[in-house]
Amino acid sequence: MTTTHTAALLALSLSIGLGACSTTASRIGEQQGQFDSYPAEVREKIRAGEIAIGFTPEQVRMALGEPSRVYSRQTAEGEAEVWSYQDRGPALSFGLGGFSGGGTSVGAGVGIGTGGEALEKLRVQFEAGRVSSIETAGKN
Structure with missing residues (x-):
């Protein structure tokens, strides 16, 4: 795979990954x-990406x-639904590898990964x- 092909594959993968993200x-x-x-x-809270009780x-x-x-x-008042929001953190990794088997074969590959360890940031x-409670992760 040529450098041009590798760059094109990387650009395509990044555009697909970023295109899937929705914004407020x-x-x-x-x-x-x-x-x-x-x-x-x-409306003001929603625009800011914030929520409130109710x-x-x-x-x-x-x-x-x-x-x-x-x-x-399950609560004393009955059953509640809980939504969890996780933050995978800003992690992006690239890998390029290859091998030569006695001069007769050559292989190469490109690996792209996004996301790190998922951490719950909000419940x-x-x-x-209606929203009855909001829990945010403490900062260490």
Whole structure:
């Protein structure tokens, strides 16, 4: 594989990976009518990528995107739904390798990886269709 092919493959992989990321602005744009119907203080928080007690699941999705994990929790009041948001951290790695087998064969490969160890950064609990608690990871 030539250097030109390697660079083209790398550029394609990065554009696919970055293109899959949604932003707060893109999520608002996809649901502009719904966003415009929210009170000003809710719109302000969503634009900032923040949430508050009382938000609906739609408002949380608009502000934060899809959760990394969804699970249920039993509480004294009944069953609650919990959304977990994880941060994989800014990790990007590249690898290039090859070998020669006695001068008769040569192989090369390119490896690209994104994401590191997943760390939970936020948990959002819903009761009766509204955010009832927000847990954030402590800073060490």
